[in-house]
Amino acid sequence: MLSGIRVISFTHFLQGPSASQFLADLGAEVIKVEPPTGAFERSWSGPDAYLDGTSVFFLLGNRNQQSFSIDLKAPGARRVLTDLLASADVLIESFRPGAMDRLGLGYNDVAAINPRLIYCSLSGYGSDGPYVDRPGQDVLLQAVSGLAAATGRGGVSPTPVGASIVDQHGATLGALGILAALHGRERTGRGMKVESNLLNAALDLQIEPFAYYLNGFRGERSESGVSSRFYKAPYGVFPTADGFVCLSLNSLATLEKLFGDPWFGGVSETDSYARREEVNRRIVGHLREIPTAEWFARCEAVKVWYAPVNGYEEVVVDPQVLHNESILAFEHPEAGHVEVLAHPITYDGRRPGIRSVPQALGASTRSVLGSLSYTEAEIDELVAEGVILDGAH
Structure with a gap:
């Protein structure tokens, strides 16, 4: 779709890499610009998870992309970058605010080279403000x-939360902004600057409870079986x-039907x-009496909204x-057999597949x-x- x-x-x-991977999965030609030492995620992985020396953290967010390695500070780099950016539709960056400007690659610099370029900045808190550093x-x-x-x-x-949900939602919002800007360019012929940040992403994840708070509702976390401040029991x-x-x-x-307990009928909705908390304690008293599998069968019988609590081994x-x-x-040439999460959306019933595995540093330079x-x-x-690294030779 983005061919x-x-x-x-x-x-x-x-x-940033995950946002780029969304676009790459959809067919865009994504050129990952890396220093000769490689991007951070090549040499880091959360629990020191490496497959034959290759970082799983790198493998999960860099498929369908080309590795282009260049020393951005080398004297000859400017001409190469100018030519590269003049050929592009989108630039996406996730450096700290100000870093791209210091390299002469800020929005105004790049827009002068290519006015049709969509320039997307992904940061922690935004490009300015009291938390910018x-x-x-x-x-x-x-x-x-x-x-x-x-x-x-x-x-x-x-x-x-037990996952990097803010990073991933920030990536999703970045990709959404880029797609919207590309659509707008079809009408105007002009590029624009798109910004997303992790603070906005974290707040957006709380669209429901935060709106309750803004409109006067002050809930407290439950001491028993309710994981949210804002829902009735059971939740x-x-x-x-x-x-x-x-x-x-x-x-x-x-x-009342599930447990055969008229006590629940004595509590008004x-x-x-x-x-x-009373409701939760009553629920726990019943649930502790019978094994999980039997409760699943009973929940099915009376159409209770329920789910198993799976670990990854069950997922x-x-x-x-x-x-x-x-x-x-x-199959990766260095890491061997690799399994990651697929693109999360289907198109005409199909998920985008893998056109190229995460590449060696500079493989496409x-x-x-x-x-x-x-x-x-x-x-x-x-x-x-020493301006570029040719990882293919």
Whole structure:
């Protein structure tokens, strides 16, 4: 769908590479610009997860992209970058605010080279403001945005979510902004600057509870089985005799049927939020009596909204996950067999696949320059001068 769109990606960590990968999955030609030492994610992986020396963190966010390695500070780099940007439709960058300007690659500099370019900046807090120099990292944004304080049971410490959800949502918003700007360019013929940041992404993830707060509702985290400050019981994860079950948004009449307990009928629906701790304690008292599998059968029988509480070992064999083909496997020349999450959207019932595995550093430097009409002799000279790294040779 994005065939013919050239994207120049100055990105590292997760927010930027993942946004670039969304576009690459959709067919855009994404050229990942890396220093001769490689992007950060090549040499870092959360739990030191490497497959034969290759970072899993790198493998999960850099498929379908070309690695172009250049020393941005080398004297001969300017001409190469000018030619590259003149050929592009999109530039996406995730450096700290001001870094691209210092390299002569800020929006005004690049727009002068290519007025049709969509320029997307992804940052922690935005391109200016009192937090502009703060480090922007997922768990820090979960903390500052209120997300960690809203998560977990009452009486325990604020609880960060168990995944880099802010980074990934920031990537999604960045890709959305780029697509909107490309659509707008079809009408105006002009490029524009698009900005997304992790703070906005973290707040956007809380669109519902934050709106309740802004409009006067002050909820507290539940001390029992409710994971949210803003919902009636039952809403959350509850223990059974041998495990856990998740219950959500069931009426008290439904709970009366499930448990065969007339106590629930004595609580009015209008009081179910104020009395949610009583309701939760009553639910736990019943659930602890019977094993999880039996509760699943009973929930099905009375149409209770429920779900198993899966660990990853259950998720990877979940029949719906398998049916949806949510896991993408490929063979990598260094890492061997790799499995990552696939593109999350289907188009005419199909997910975009993998056209190229995450590349070795500088693997496409020579071919990209060839597309800009550089001769082999000119490319060899740039390699000899240390301006570029030719990882294909």
